[in-house]
Amino acid sequence: MPRQIFQLKMSLAGTRPQVWRRVLVPAGYTLDxxxxxxxxxxxxxDCHLHSFEIDAVQYGEPDPDGELALHxxxxxxxxxxxxKGSRFSYTYDFGDWWEHELVVEDALTADPDERYPVCLAGERACPPEGIGGPVGYQALLEALADQTAAGLGNPRHAMLRDWAGPTFDPSGFDPHRATTLLRRFC
Structure with missing residues (x-):
């Protein structure tokens, strides 16, 4: 029987413009x-905790203390x-609370000549770790966009720009680089 592949769209909730990715993954993968x-x-x-919620069931790494009811x-x-058609969520970093909305857009037969997983497309760079969730990310985008003298001299804007680093480009995303990382580490 040929392998089944899921086409997933991941969208980062609370970001405008939207940060999203479309990936192909083997349907036999575990949530891990x-x-x-x-x-x-x-x-x-991958320096924070995470969980999935599928049909009101929470999945993640088991809590050794048993305080979190995770499968x-x-x-x-x-x-x-x-x-196909399933919608679920993935939350990363319980402090910043990055919620990803995922949908299984399609279920396909694996191409025998293709290696999986694959990142087909996406838009916008991932927010920097520790920026403060969607609200902090929006403040960063405003700081990066404000090139006026007042904006450049604003201490909060300067702190946010420093946090992101000089090479951070919020519009940048390369699906080929993402595919390379997926194949190396997944």
Whole structure:
């Protein structure tokens, strides 16, 4: 039987303009592997906790103290909990609360000549880690856009620009680079 591939669209909630990615992943992946796909496709550095919510069920890394009622993401295969048209969420960094809205856009037969996962498309750079969630990211975008003398002299704007670093380009995204990272680390 040929392998099934899910075409997923990941959109970062609360960002305007929208930060999103479209990826192809094997339907046999576990949620743990999908976490790695989300990290590398979006551009995160995997230095915070995360969870998935599918049909009101929470999945993630089991809590050794038992305080969080999470189902083990290693035990959940995509094709067992999702299908074409499924909508679910992935939350990364419980402090900044980066919520990703995901949808299974299509279920395809794997191309035997293709290596998976693949990032097909996307728009906009991933926000810098620790920027303060969607509200902090919006403030960063405003600071980067304000090139007036007052904006350049604004201490908060300067701090945000420093946090992002001199090479941060909010409009930049390269799906080929994302695919390279996906294939190397997922």
């Amino acid at each position: 592997r999908l976490h790695r796909v989300a990290q590398h496709a979006m551009g995160w550095r 083990d993401e290693l035990d959940a295969r995509l094709d067992a909990v999702l299908g």
